[in-house]
Amino acid sequence: MPKVAIVGSGFIGRGWAISFARAGHEVRMWDQTPAAADGARAYIAGVLADLSANDLLRGQTPDAVLARLVVCADLGEALADAAYVQESAPEKRDVKRDLFARMDALASADAVIASSTSALLPSTFTDHVAGRQRCIVVHPINPPYLVPAAEVVPAPWTSAETVEKTRAFLISAGHAPLVMKRELDGFIMNRMQGALLEEAFRLVADGYATVEDVDTGIRDGLALRWSFMGPFETIDLNAPGGVRDYAERYEGIYSNIFPQMLRRVDWSGEVMDTIEADRRKRLPAEGLVDRQVWRDRRLMALAAHKRKSDEEFGK
Numbered sequence: 354m355p356k357v358a359i360v361g362s363g364f365i366g367r368g369w370a371i372s373f374a375r376a377g378h379e380v381r382m383w384d385q386t387p388a389a390a391d392g393a394r395a396y397i398a399g400v401l402a403d404l405s406a407n408d409l410l411r412g413q414t415p416d417a418v419l420a421r422l423v424v425c426a427d428l429g430e431a432l433a434d435a436a437y438v439q440e441s442a443p444e445k446r447d448v449k450r451d452l453f454a455r456m457d458a459l460a461s462a463d464a465v466i467a468s469s470t471s472a473l474l475p476s477t478f479t480d481h482v483a484g485r486q487r488c489i490v491v492h493p494i495n496p497p498y499l500v501p502a503a504e505v506v507p508a509p510w511t512s513a514e515t516v517e518k519t520r521a522f523l524i525s526a527g528h529a530p531l532v533m534k535r536e537l538d539g540f541i542m543n544r545m546q547g548a549l550l551e552e553a554f555r556l557v558a559d560g561y562a563t564v565e566d567v568d569t570g571i572r573d574g575l576a577l578r579w580s581f582m583g584p585f586e587t588i589d590l591n592a593p594g595g596v597r598d599y600a601e602r603y604e605g606i607y608s609n610i611f612p613q614m615l616r617r618v619d620w621s622g623e624v625m626d627t628i629e630a631d632r633r634k635r636l637p638a639e640g641l642v643d644r645q646v647w648r649d650r651r652l653m654a655l656a657a658h659k660r661k662s663d664e665e666f667g668k
């Protein structure tokens with residue numbers, strides 16, 4: 354199995370480490386702050402126990418997966434022999450620019466070097482790198498060991514071979530890559546999430562719906578299908594003649610709405626007072642951490658359910 358290096362062992366680096374170690378790779382972790390990589394190993398041990406309880410370790414024991422994690426004292430040691438490098442350092446362009454130059458100098462000639470960046474375009478932090486053709490963005494959704502989708506975003510100079518190697522590697526590790534043809538602000542998922550959030554803010558700001566009604570519409574409505582189908586498959590199945598029939602029947606409804614959706618909403622303006630008051634009434638600030646634990650449990654149960662249903666009903 355090819356070795357994998359994790360550079361930056363915070364929230365996301367730890368998540369990737371779990372996913373790649375579970376897939377059978379030896380994972381070498383490095384962080385600029387030595388305590389962070391050690392802390393990550395202890396944190397991962399706790400998560401592995403939860404994953405095992407939900408049958409999400411592919412039949413392996415937590416100890417077997419944990420044994421594949423190696424904390425390294427320096428960057429060169431972490432990168433030695435790694436076929437795939439996943440950088441998850443802070444979201445600062447200068448930090449990534451510096452790291453990419455150093456990683457390129459230390460990594461094996463044919464290794465892929467990927468960044469977890471949420472929003473930086475790869476062309477803005479890999480342009481100066483000698484081996485820039487092997488640099489790419491692989492953007493996860495947190496936590497990557499429960500959410501398979503990962504956005505693969507090439508810079509203009511990323512080679513087709515790098516894109517293909519990255520795609521194949523992610524699939525073999527149990528991920529579902531979305532491969533962009535070229536870079537774009539927000540990639541794919543934040544653009545779609547942004548469109549939905551902007552409309553949610555607008556509905557509340559203009560007094561048409563409560564905060565809870567918007568959440569109910571997604572949680573107890575649209576998201577039930579979205580948890581196993583995308584929007585295109587959803588509309589393909591929502592008209593007798595498929596996707597074209599859907600557009601012919603229903604585009605009119607949407608084209609009346611879109612002109613009303615062009616005005617930007619200030620998320621931090623007055624509407625935030627309404628949203629925050631509603632959220633804090635339902636969930637006091639001191640309950641946020643417990644509720645995050647609850648969310649992760651629900652996500653684990655959903656991941657287990659989706660895996661079983663994929664097997665039983667087909668994908």
Ligand SMILES: NC(=O)c1ccc[n+]([C@@H]2O[C@H](COP(=O)([O-])OP(=O)(O)OC[C@H]3O[C@@H](n4cnc5c(N)ncnc54)[C@H](O)[C@@H]3O)[C@@H](O)[C@H]2O)c1
Nearest residue numbers: 361362363364365385386389441442443444469470471495
């Ligand atoms: N948190 C999320 O939900 C999320 C989701 C997708 C992508 N991302 C992206 O992942 C990356 C990491 O985010 P995070 O949430 O894990 O942050 P984090 O603050 O939890 O972790 C960052 C880690 O990087 C270390 N670090 C700092 N400078 C470094 C350097 N020069 N070299 C190596 N390590 C260094 C820190 O010690 C820390 O452990 C960011 O680019 C972020 O945008 C985050």
